[in-house]
Amino acid sequence: MALSAVQVLTGLATGAATAVGNEAGRAVGDLVRARLVTSGDGRAALDGLSADPADPSAVAGLQEAIREALAADPEFRTRMAVALAGPPPDAPPAHAVSPQYTGSIIIGGGSKVRNSQISLGPLTITNTRAARVSLTGIAALLVALLSLGLYRGVQLLTGDDSHHSAAGPSSGRKSPAGTPSRPASGTSDATSDADASAVRDAVKVRQILPDAASLPQGWAVASGSPTTQQCRSRVGISKDGQSHPICETGSVLDLQSEYEPGPGADYNKVNVEVLAYPSAAAAAEGFLGVEAENADSNDAKQVTQATLPAYGDESSAVTMTGTVPGSGSRVSQGLSVVRCGSILVRVVVSDDDGSTAGLDALNAFTRTVTARAQQALHDTTPTTAVEL
Template structure:
């Protein structure tokens, strides 16, 4: 009966609707009241308040204080969920999901030149003999050699290693001087008691391990093919990282002296140092491989001592 009474009095019905709508907003609402919703209050598109009920699409809610409070709470909860969803999406797009990353540091940040690890050739730091004074100590002096040995006149001397190439039997070129720093040579006279006449030692230091390794391959190829025939590779104890041993015979020249000559040679690679040794017999074709081996060991030990930052003390017959 109350509903019929209100419906029968349009003026009273308008007052009730106005009371339920609350005070008018300061500015006109974004949605206007459609003529098709006469006697109704529109909340949003597709939703309205009709008398004592609020319609939200297919959902109808009684227009009471508790219902309006519940609706307000639901709206607040919906806004909170939307905010959390937006925040989570931003984190997925821009955040770092790597575990264990400390505050302010990203494991995916690009490395700068200063933080990037640097390693010399070969993956580890290697010592280098850069000056002639240190390289000269690798050459054994007369005090480090058997009695009667002496430097030949003008030895040792500093040379310049340049444009030397060793060619292997298959035609591969090996550059001996690329990356070289110091090139020293020395001639020795071993005395009358020795079974040979001259000894020649060359020491070349390099800026890197790889350059020294290439220099060794070049020198080895050079010694293995000089002369192109008559060179034999010998099997002797190895020293340092790589070593090779050869013997060669030079036939005497008829009309001059007709005497054959023999040479024993070694090439050794120690870190960033490469050296070669000649033991020469100018009065016959025989070679002294024992002296070659012992002398190679002496120079190899002195090279290793120099690379270790020590003063070389290794001597012929003792380390």
């Protein structure tokens, strides 16, 4: 529902609203503005979209503000559903009483079946069994075509979020910063990218990984990167012992790239992984698996929750310190995972010298790759650069 509202407001802001949706669009826009201006965050989200309707961060900020308002205000949610549905259709005209013909069937004005003939304007058809069957089939086909046209018209107006609302973790709002995001109890709101088409083109998935032109000065893409991995039978085990397949079927595109920090960085390397799933539901299960991988701890390492802003549809981050088996040397990492619709992004910042890996780099890369994933999902070439 939040996604549909954002699409309507973006269309109004850019002048892309269709004549079909103008009336409903104005009603949705007025309703959203009246609700969001009551808070500072809401006003900021509206101002951001007004300043640049094409800015992905402005669009994402407005959707988050609408999602939070929907979750906190049941009356607003009900009014939004009514506004998105649009005005009710006009009442059909009263049926006129048709003249009666003995031994005939009236088909329409000036057309009828009389005794052994069917008259349709200038066309006359002999009233046989075969002719009646043919006319019945034509009538059924016309009804089916009219029904399909009406359904597609409703999809155009509303955005049709319904098929994502039951996708489990793919529906819901972000949780507070520093904790894994989860759907709020009782909500069924569609998320920012769940309605976008799954990205299955390896070239487009590769573009989500930052290239040399997207890195800060002095940084470089490591030799041999990016790489395509065979993601098969990879499973994450959560703390409650549940298994969550990350790429159980082998149909997941898994691309990874390593980056070498510039001078003065207090960490050794940054790894970015992009997992493209065939659906948002499969990505939601994969998110749980990667999150479990990141949080996996044992006697040799200690994992703690990290505080980062909430990104995408679901996100979490942790820090890890441990001892490398055999060498005894200390290593530390910052790890994050974000789901945007059908895409997961995972960022790992590593320091092999034992000091704490910087969360600034983890946050910067997580923010950047999330934005690039959202651009790819909306069929836009990713251009967001890393800013440290």
